[in-house]
Amino acid sequence: MTSTPSFYHQSAPPGLTGIKAWLLTHDHKRLGLMYLGAVLFWFTIAMVLGLLLRTELMSQGRTIMGPGLYNSFFTLHGVIMVFLFAIPAIPAIFGNFFLPIQLGTDDVFFPRLNLFSWYLFMIGGLLAIVSLFVGDGFPDTGWTFYVPFSIQNSKNVGLTVTAAFILGMSSMLTGLNFVTTFHRMRDKRMGLMQIPLFTWSLYSTAWVQILATPVIGITFILVVLERLLSIGLFDPDKGGDPLLYQHLFWMYSHPAVYIMILPGMGVISEIIPVFSRKSIFGYKAIVWSSMAIAIAGSLVWAHHMYTSGMSDVSVFVFSLLTFLVAVPSAVKVFSWIATMYKGSIEMTPPFLLALMFIYLFSVGGLTGLVLGAAGTDIHVHDTHFVVAHFHFVMFGGTGFAFFAALHYWWPKMFGVMYTFRAAYWGAVLAAIGFMFHYVPMLILGLQGMPRRYYDYLPQYETGNFLAGFGAYIMVFGIIIMFVNLLMSFRKGVPAPADPWGGTTLEWKVPSPPPVHNFIDKPQIMDFPYDFKGVGEQSQKNGR
Amino acid sequence: MDNQDKPHVLSYSQLAGVLIILLALTGVTVGVSYVHMGFLNVPIALAIACLKVSFVLLFFMHLKYEGPVIVLSLIGTVSFLMIMIGFTFWDVAFR
Numbered sequence: 001m002t003s004t005p006s007f008y009h010q011s012a013p014p015g016l017t018g019i020k021a022w023l024l025t026h027d028h029k030r031l032g033l034m035y036l037g038a039v040l041f042w043f044t045i046a047m048v049l050g051l052l053l054r055t056e057l058m059s060q061g062r063t064i065m066g067p068g069l070y071n072s073f074f075t076l077h078g079v080i081m082v083f084l085f086a087i088p089a090i091p092a093i094f095g096n097f098f099l100p101i102q103l104g105t106d107d108v109f110f111p112r113l114n115l116f117s118w119y120l121f122m123i124g125g126l127l128a129i130v131s132l133f134v135g136d137g138f139p140d141t142g143w144t145f146y147v148p149f150s151i152q153n154s155k156n157v158g159l160t161v162t163a164a165f166i167l168g169m170s171s172m173l174t175g176l177n178f179v180t181t182f183h184r185m186r187d188k189r190m191g192l193m194q195i196p197l198f199t200w201s202l203y204s205t206a207w208v209q210i211l212a213t214p215v216i217g218i219t220f221i222l223v224v225l226e227r228l229l230s231i232g233l234f235d236p237d238k239g240g241d242p243l244l245y246q247h248l249f250w251m252y253s254h255p256a257v258y259i260m261i262l263p264g265m266g267v268i269s270e271i272i273p274v275f276s277r278k279s280i281f282g283y284k285a286i287v288w289s290s291m292a293i294a295i296a297g298s299l300v301w302a303h304h305m306y307t308s309g310m311s312d313v314s315v316f317v318f319s320l321l322t323f324l325v326a327v328p329s330a331v332k333v334f335s336w337i338a339t340m341y342k343g344s345i346e347m348t349p350p351f352l353l354a355l356m357f358i359y360l361f362s363v364g365g366l367t368g369l370v371l372g373a374a375g376t377d378i379h380v381h382d383t384h385f386v387v388a389h390f391h392f393v394m395f396g397g398t399g400f401a402f403f404a405a406l407h408y409w410w411p412k413m414f415g416v417m418y419t420f421r422a423a424y425w426g427a428v429l430a431a432i433g434f435m436f437h438y439v440p441m442l443i444l445g446l447q448g449m450p451r452r453y454y455d456y457l458p459q460y461e462t463g464n465f466l467a468g469f470g471a472y473i474m475v476f477g478i479i480i481m482f483v484n485l486l487m488s489f490r491k492g493v494p495a496p497a498d499p500w501g502g503t504t505l506e507w508k509v510p511s512p513p514p515v516h517n518f519i520d521k522p523q524i525m526d527f528p529y530d531f532k533g534v535g536e537q538s539q540k541n542g543r
Numbered sequence: 544m545d546n547q548d549k550p551h552v553l554s555y556s557q558l559a560g561v562l563i564i565l566l567a568l569t570g571v572t573v574g575v576s577y578v579h580m581g582f583l584n585v586p587i588a589l590a591i592a593c594l595k596v597s598f599v600l601l602f603f604m605h606l607k608y609e610g611p612v613i614v615l616s617l618i619g620t621v622s623f624l625m626i627m628i629g630f631t632f633w634d635v636a637f638r
Binding site for chain 1: 612616633635636637
């Protein structure tokens with residue numbers, strides 16, 4: 001098995017060498033790694049921007065930047081984190097790498113389209129950078145680009161929404177590829193209820209990507225047209241409706257949070273049973289809850305608009321629908337906990353990060369109920385409470401799931417093991433910093449501190465200082481995690497094919513996998529999380 | 544794997560037949576626009592347009608010969624679009 005050259009040593013299509021083997025590749029694994037490089041670059045930039053924002057807020061008045069720059073920085077932080085990190089991170093990196101393997105096939109259905117998606121991603125990112133340095137600079141509208149401000153101000157809104165449009169195209173094509181691969185390329189012996197949960201989560205996410213992304217694409221085109229031609233679509237003076245923009249924007253951007261979180265949930269559904277040495281509890285319930293979240297999550301967009309002047313009937317209906325989404329989300333959380341119950345727990349860095357995900361995501365979900373209820377939302381709307389809730393879900397959820405996935409699949413992707421001790425330190429510091437960072441924001445929000453404000457009243461200074469202090473601890477922890485992973489290349493401890501005792505197909509192939517993934521015809525199990533015999537195999541491996 | 548459907552090719556005469564139906568329905572749309580039926584003007588125009596779309600989907604886009612996955616995908620997509628438009632209009636109606 002180990003004598004077969006890995007995908008690093010064989011190009012697809014064959015005959016390409018050097019940089020061409022990467023830039024012209026059709027191999028889903030290479031593309032996954034190319035996304036990894038790009039996404040980590042953007043994540044680092046957005047993280048530094050976030051740290052600068054929190055540093056500015058650590059004390060009252062001007063600290064390190066003026067109000068104009070502050071507005072542009074929080075817009076840039078939001079645009080990068082949403083469109084260039086949280087949306088593509090897990091599907092584009094781990095989805096590209098592992099979806100075909102988990103389905104028992106050698107690539108995605110449209111390999112060239114997959115490469116094209118990566119180029120669109122890079123072009124979109126490049127345009128976002130260009131918009132920083134041309135015209136009147138980067139927009140200060142926030143990542144929501146709300147009208148009328150976004151169609152009236154002189155900043156580079158047009159170029160930035162064009163960048164977001166191109167990034168949306170990339171995301172949509174990746175979703176299209178995943179849905180097609182799921183149906184057309186899956187091993188013929190693999191039934192729907194034999195598919196790993198990570199792949200199921202990617203499938204449900206892909207549908208949201210396909211159906212919701214065109215809405216934002218069209219909306220951004222309308223914003224550009226409105227700026228250039230003053231058509232009056234969103235301008236009340238010309239018979240337009242500014243709330244129509246909010247409807248259109250959130251039709252995509254709320255489902256987008258499920259594009260971000262569903263693959264993360266899929267990662268956790270993989271990690272929990274492996275390190276509990278126990279079959280996943282409620283496999284079918286988790287599958288259906290993924291689809292239910294994708295469907296119900298697409299019908300709740302206007303809960304962002306309770307205070308915007310929308311009709312009371314709509315407020316009532318969207319509030320009710322919002323509460324419905326909590327049901328499938330809770331099904332997942334309870335299933336993960338029930339899986340661990342009476343399991344044979346083996347603590348590892350990915351498992352610890354998965355536990356952190358469950359806790360942080362649960363806090364994010366529960367604080368979401370405060371916002372989903374129209375009455376309480378009026379009190380905390382547009383405050384730091386919303387910022388904290390969003391980051392509990394998106395960073396405590398998607399971010400920590402991303403870290404967990406990175407630690408879980410790192411040995412498979414690169415064929416090297418990392419040091420556990422440093423990984424634990426990094427994860428613990430990141431989690432402690434996270435709590436210091438966002439819990440004060442929840443309190444600040446309840447006390448009435450608005451979001452997106454450059455300065456604040458004296459009573460908010462302690463909370464803001466603590467949040468800034470937490471941000472530094474969190475970033476320190478994340479740096480330790482990343483440096484530790486990078487150090488694994490230097491140490492070069494080889495990873496076995498199945499270092500964790502996993503049961504899904506990616507653990508049946510060498511680390512790193514060969515170019516066509518499988519050396520022999522993959523053996524499809526009746527149930528993907530059957531741990532019978534895994535203990536004996538682990539003992540043989542000396543673990 | 545769900546790839547159960549077989550390849551199919553429509554003859555030129557079948558395609559021409561569908562084209563003639565579409566052109567005829569276009570004529571009906573134009574003709575109906577000269578008849579004033581009050582509230583029914585828009586629903587009738589939309590009904591004819593939906594009929595034309597159905598012909599395009601069924602024959603030009605081969606939906607008639609596809610398996611359940613493709614058909615369900617289309618139904619899901621159209622339903623999703625209807626809900627999005629419907630909920631937005633609903634808000635305006637009750638505002």
